Amino acid sequence: MSALAKLFSLVDSNEAEVRRLRKVVEAVNALKADTAKLSGEELRGQTALLRERLAAGETLEDILPGAFAVVREAGTRTLQQTHFDVQLLGGIGLHRGHIAEMKTGEGKTLVASLALYLNALEGKGAHLVTTNDYLAKTGAGWMAPIYHALGMTVSFIAHEKSALYDPSITLEEVDWRHQHWRDVSRRDAYLADVTYGQNSEFGFDYLRDNMVMDLADTVQRELHYGIVDEADSILIDEARTPLIISSQAEDASQLYYSYARVAARLVEGQDYVLEEKHHAVTLTESGIEKAEQLLNRPNLYEGDVSAVHYLDNALKAKALYRKDKEYIITPANEVVIIDEFTGRQMPGRRWSDGLHQAVEAKEGVKIQQETRTHATITIQNYFRMYKKLAGMTGTAATEAEELFKVYKLEVTQIPTNRPMVRLDLKDLVYRTEQGKWDAVIAEVGERNVKGQPVLIGTTSVEKSQTLSEELERHGIKHDVLNAKNHEREARIIAGAGQQGAVTLSTNMAGRG
Known part of the structure; x- marks a missing residue:
């Protein structure tokens, strides 16, 4: 089959899949009015009722409309964010173990809450895997009010830290999503209904569990359900990256x-x-x-x-x-x-x-x-151990064949809520690096005068510092976000969209 024929085949099968998913969305929407009438206590009680239905022999597919309806209502009440129909489509795809391809800005964090809640109802835990500690903590803190309103616990794991969401605690943090966390043991974090964390932290905890002498010392439960954010980056780009536990030689x-x-x-x-x-x-x-x-x-x-x-x-x-x-x-x-x-x-x-x-x-x-290796596993081999795995990203269609071949994951392209208005311009190629910097400075200067916020992405700390020096030389006020000043991350990101803001960042800020 030619490449063009493959492309048309993919588009046709995707449209058919989206049509099938829309029928389930209609079932969710049919429950909207009744769910809105529930009191806060009644809404919280839906989790126990849904678990009773599972215990009585119903499947996750059977209770999906009811589960998604209560998550949407909880989102409306706690975050003033109501899941759009296309976000429900994405949630159904994630529940069914697909890679949901969604454009930047379509609310993947909110979408994941649907599938995580539904699969956590089985009582075996649900994991949201991110590319870094900041996104894990922020995503968990952002969605935590939804889970809490439905009587579920949520935690995050990071490097040398694990915490459980507790609204009775308020920490002195700039970002409200970082304020309500209580430090707990690693095991307690994994015992939460929903756990957010960085990919390598999940992998290292698995390796450490396999080195303990007593099973009581393990921290992870079974790898039941996981959603991988930026799936193409983690499951493809980093697939062969080895995680290694070693000691000094x-x-x-x-x-x-x-x-x-x-x-x-x-x-x-x-x-x-x-x-x-x-x-x-x-x-x-x-x-x-x-x-x-x-x-x-x-x-x-x-x-x-x-x-x-x-x-x-x-x-x-x-x-x-x-x-x-x-x-x-x-x-x-x-x-x-x-x-x-x-x-x-x-x-x-x-x-x-x-x-x-x-x-x-x-x-x-x-x-x-020097170190001596005791345990090692690749990112790819770790994630293949999940009973059910799903993922989300803005760019998966190009990797669809490899994702299916390695992980048996199908890609479903979710339509946008509104027609795309963003203009993606063609790449510009310059003969010299200095020529490229000059063009960037000219473009930033022009937009800065108009008050437009500008985000500049670089590939390394070195490049970000070089460009920062160029901006300073031209008198353009800006913030730099890279591995050297990650402590100021929340403040820099919070101000990045303000009028006249210029933010220079390496890829540590994430794509969104």
Whole structure:
């Protein structure tokens, strides 16, 4: 079948699926008037009634209209946000284990509340998986009033933190979605009806559970139902990313410093060949000879060949791993990895096999001891263990074949609530990077004068700082959101849409 034929086939099958889903939406809408008449206590009591229906032998499909109707009513009362019909379509798709492709701004966070509530009724937990801790905490805090109004508990897990929504607590936070959280144990967070968290946190908790000596020490329940936000990023882009739990091995700090000094004296093109496309670096014959002279070794490849491993890592650290792109140096003089997909710092995460130590040696900071791997799993293998998995994203159709092949997930394209009015312009390509910066500055300056808020996205901390310097040079006031100043994240995002605001961000801010 040709590519064009495949495309038309996908469109036809999607339209048929949407028509089928609309019949279920009609059943939800038929309950709207009666649900609106319920008192707050009666609305809360619907959760127990729905669970009784499940216990009596009905299925989730049977109770779906009633469950979605009460979630929509709770959203209207607590958030003044009523689910549109197209959002109900998305919720049905998520419940049925599909990837719901929804355009940016169509309210995916609100859509997920429908399927999470419905599947949590089975009492086995429902997970919402995000790309970073901030989105997990914010999404959970945003939707928590809905779950709370229906008598369900909601939690979030983050790096070295887990908390349960508790409206009786009010923390001093700028963002109201971050105010009502009570710290709880990891296990208690997973025992909540609905749990939000970052993808790697779920994976690491699974690995730690498999290392405990007593089953009573595990924190996760069965992997019952999960919705993956930005599904294409997590399930495709990060699919082969290994999650690794390791411990310290023997100290070899001086060796790393020695090889870092050798690598610093090797010249690209003469002593080694850099292949950025393949993320590889290879020593030439002259490079090997030069290294042997500097190390005072007649042959690197005879006897103890560990020298080759140290030199290889030192060379990778020099040529492939750049400060403010792949990592940053913290004020405490530590090398912290920057997630290439989210642009965020990953404290506690380290490159394996001595690579992290080689980067520390290159930067001249204190070298942490090398690690020994105890447990590992890829993102892909972890999520394939869920009994039922779904996802949502703005861009899934292009990855539909791979998502079905690997995860058996079908993509359903959800129509927009209103006709699209956003104008997506063609890409502009410049001969030089400076030419691109000049064009960006000119465009931002022009719109800033009119009072239009502007968001500029960059691919790395380094690029964001370079562009920030250009903006400062032209007197354009702006905020920078990257891995170096993530503490101010909530304040920067809160002001990003204000009149005349200019916000410069790496991908850590998320697409929405």
